[in-house]
Amino acid sequence: MLSNRQLLVLQVIIDEFIHTAQPIGSRAISKKDEVSFSSATIRNEMADLEEMGFIEKTHSSSGRVPSEKGYRFYVDHLLSPFRLSNTDVDIISDAFAKGMIEFEQVVQKSAKVLSDLTNYTSIILGPEVFDTKLKQLQIISLSNQTAVAILVTNTGHVEHRSFSVPANIQSSDLEKLVNILNDRLVGVPIVQLHEKLSDELTHLLHKYTSDFDAAYHYLKGALFDQQSVQLYVGGKTNILMQPEFKDVEKIRSLYSIIEQEEEMAELLRSNKDGMNIMIGHENKIDAMQDCSLITATYSLGDQQMGTIALLGPTRMEYSRVISLVNMLSKQLTNTFHSWY
Template identity: 45%
Template sequence: MLTERQLLILSVTVDDFIQSAQPVGSSQLSKKSELPYSSATIRNEMAELEGMGFLEKTHTSSGRVPSEKGYRFYVDNMLTPRALPLEDIEQLRSIFDTRLSETEEVIRRSAMILSELTNYTAVLLGPDIGKHTIRRLSIVPLTADSALALIVTETGHVEKRIFDIPQGLDPSNIERMINILNDRLSGVALSDLQFRLEEEVLAVFRQHIDRYTELFASLQKAVVVSNDNNVFYGGKLNILNQPDFHDLHKIRDLMGVFEGSKLLPAILSAGGPGIQIRIGSENSLAAMEDCSIVTVSYDVGNEQSGSIAIVGPKRMDYKRIVTILDTLSGDLSKQLTRMIHGK
């Protein structure tokens, strides 16, 4: 059990190190108005905190820095969200100033603004595309033997695919195909699209579309929907500007996670409701052991959700980040839900 004095010294030590990125010594703490103690008293208490595992001694200085245990205690027991300056609030709201028609555009812009506001790396996991339901389908002939399939979902998501059409096919067949697809597939989830094509649409094509075998095979291949592209980044390289990252091997591994790891969406989806903070080794990927990840979920309507994450050093400005994410998650949920319902 920490004493009141130890709690105060630990809190000020963490705050100071977050701001300065320099080891904290007792002499500099004794000059702070919130610590009315002598340098010797503070030094003794810092030694006690080190012995309990909340602080660590650095190799290059007599100062101390927070340990992972210290950060965890600080986050769990001392973290009070900091009010955002008006200019930050206005920058967050600017995400929604432009009328964007697709949910992906809003999410992509959110990632960019977040990275600018925090100087860290922002990662947004979009809703599961497979759960999107089809609003309408369009077929646009491009050449004599190709066409563009457009699938628009209730969320405003648009899938675009070019597929082959049999040469010499009468244009009336294309029109009939569009009517059949919209009649049979409107309201169907993208994850069920392939099944419904095979079970319902193929039989109708057989009755009403000339050369249906070639056309159906091409269309079916074109509309396979992947969920791999629903991760959006802002400021991938921002984290490299932090003085905490200087090991080139670790930097390369971290960039590898950002570039292609299939594990990242699962990491961002993990955790319970509200703000979740994972510090250092609490992250399941070794490449992120020097990072903290702060995540929060957002809703898209009643049944879909996504995640927002800030990836930064363990020496992250948690008070500011928590407020930013809490604000954005609420605003993003309202905006995307309005887009779904057309309001």
């Protein structure tokens, strides 16, 4: 159990390090208005905090910096609710007041706003396209050999898929297929489309297409065998602005992870609902173990969930960042609830 003096010294060290990125010595702590005890007492308390693993000494300075254990204690026990400035609130509110009507527009704008406000890297995972409902389907012939399938969901997501068309499928069959699917599948959750196609539409395909097997396997491959990841990244280069990330190899590894959409999406999916804060080695991915990752879920409808995340150094401005992520997740939820 930390004493009140130790709690104060730890909080001052972390607050100062977050803002300066420089090791903090006893002299700097003694100048703080809220600190009324001597430098000798401060040094004793710092020695105890170091022995307990909350702070650590750097090689280049006699000052101390927070350890991962110190940051975790700080986040869990020392943070006070942060009141966002009117400017921050106005920027977020204005971002949602532009009359955007598509899911992608809203999420891309959110990712940019969050990265701009924090100077960290924002990552937003949209609800999987297979968790949404089909609104409209089009299949457009580009030539005798190629076509493009266009899926529009109730979330505003539009996906284009180009495919080679088997020679034994006629353009008239494609048109019939589209009419059948739009008539029977609009409003069906996309996750159920394959089952619906198999169980309820095979007799129609038999009746209205000249080659059932070709038509069925074409539809299955074109529409249901692919699942895209909806991952939106804002401020990827912001990480370069942080003094902790001057090592080229460290940056390359981090960039590589961010660009591996499937792996990053899986990481975000693995977090619990609500707010989550992973600090340093709490992150399972090696390249992110010098970082903190803050995530919060938002909802689109009653059950569909997405995740908003912010990636930055462990020396993150936690109070303000948590408030920003929380406000943005609520704004996303409110916006999508007003649509559906």
